[in-house]
Amino acid sequence: MAPSRQERMARLQLNSVSAYVYIQRMSLGPPSLHDYGELLLASRMRRLSEMFYAGVDVVYREQGVSLSSSCFPILFLLRDCGRLGISELAAQLGQSHPAVSQMSRKLLEARVVCEWPDPADERRRLLSLSAQGRALMRRLAPVWRAVSAAVKTLQADFPLSQALTGLDKSLAQRSFARRIREQLHGAEASAVRVLPYEPRYARDFKRLNLEWLRKYFRVEPIDERVLSRPSAILRQGGVILLARKGRQIIGTCALLKAGEARFELSKMAITESYQGLGVGRRLLLAALKAFEDLGGGELFLETNSILAPAITLYKSVGFVHAPRPAGPAHYVRADVYMRYKGAP
Numbered sequence: 001m002a003p004s005r006q007e008r009m010a011r012l013q014l015n016s017v018s019a020y021v022y023i024q025r026m027s028l029g030p031p032s033l034h035d036y037g038e039l040l041l042a043s044r045m046r047r048l049s050e051m052f053y054a055g056v057d058v059v060y061r062e063q064g065v066s067l068s069s070s071c072f073p074i075l076f077l078l079r080d081c082g083r084l085g086i087s088e089l090a091a092q093l094g095q096s097h098p099a100v101s102q103m104s105r106k107l108l109e110a111r112v113v114c115e116w117p118d119p120a121d122e123r124r125r126l127l128s129l130s131a132q133g134r135a136l137m138r139r140l141a142p143v144w145r146a147v148s149a150a151v152k153t154l155q156a157d158f159p160l161s162q163a164l165t166g167l168d169k170s171l172a173q174r175s176f177a178r179r180i181r182e183q184l185h186g187a188e189a190s191a192v193r194v195l196p197y198e199p200r201y202a203r204d205f206k207r208l209n210l211e212w213l214r215k216y217f218r219v220e221p222i223d224e225r226v227l228s229r230p231s232a233i234l235r236q237g238g239v240i241l242l243a244r245k246g247r248q249i250i251g252t253c254a255l256l257k258a259g260e261a262r263f264e265l266s267k268m269a270i271t272e273s274y275q276g277l278g279v280g281r282r283l284l285l286a287a288l289k290a291f292e293d294l295g296g297g298e299l300f301l302e303t304n305s306i307l308a309p310a311i312t313l314y315k316s317v318g319f320v321h322a323p324r325p326a327g328p329a330h331y332v333r334a335d336v337y338m339r340y341k342g343a344p
Helices: 005-027 033-062 069-081 086-093 097-109 130-154 161-173 174-190 200-218 220-226 230-234 278-291 308-317
Strands: 115-119 119-128 195-196 239-245 248-259 263-270 298-303 319-321 336-340
Touching: 033 069, 033 298, 069 086, 069 097, 069 115, 069 130, 086 097, 086 119, 097 115, 097 119, 119 130, 161 263, 174 278, 195 278, 200 220, 200 230, 200 239, 200 248, 220 230, 220 239, 220 263, 230 239, 239 278, 248 278, 263 278, 278 308, 298 308, 308 319, 308 336
Parallel strands: 263 298
Antiparallel strands: 115 119, 195 239, 239 248, 248 263, 298 336, 319 336
8 A cells, every 4th residue: 555645744754854864974974983882882992992002002112112012911910920821811811712822922932921831730831920021020110100190190080990890890790691682582581481391302401401511511421311311300200391482492400309309400501592581590490399399308409619690599599508418429510519498
């Protein structure tokens, strides 16, 4: 059906406004990164970072130093911490192992650092400042005081350092990817259903758990045995629950029968694109209800200390840290043992 005269006039008016805005903008020149606001925040921060590095590099060259200022965080850490390996440096700097390794080679070529064998592991090499590196650090001390003073003059009007520290800590607690997913899928989370296991979901049960294991650890023989025979969990008196959105299985967890009136909470995994949206909590609460329906008793779990968000979730529903019972752990990766004490 052809548009009415009123609709044609509205479109013409909208196009006229858009053309006017475009002409006005182009009369002021092409848009800059700042015109895109929050959307290009990372690019704006990178541009600022490059401007800071470039300014320091100019002064370094004036002082006869050819090393890039981007290498100096490694030198500061070696000065203040002593001998460190590449892995420790990468963790401290929040950078990738290959990137730190490449910078370290440049520092070795410049003879400002030297290598040492690791007494605890002959395969590893440790780095430390060389005599030449220590002399360079002393020589540049006046330049760094000037750099700090220059930053303070900027911060008098634009308090940046404190804000960056806050951002860094906040993103360490909840990643930027997770924050984007919360905005992208938040409304969709209400459409997720928790349902009991059916044989047609066997591949999904294994897939989700293997994705999680390969991301953080490695697949152990016990994992392969359990994940390849989900029906055995049910035959032994356990429970498997799944989270489904539309036709897609996006999460799972299980209660494994571990003895008379004793169960293990295990095999909890959420597909990465839906993590942080409360799907794990819904699965966990459904598992606790299933545990109570089975008559209760003892419920425990084994996990790893690097999975801080998961441990926080377990605590929030009533799990507490407890001594591990005598005997070997079920999993090599497990260094945390928790027991369910009831809803808080």
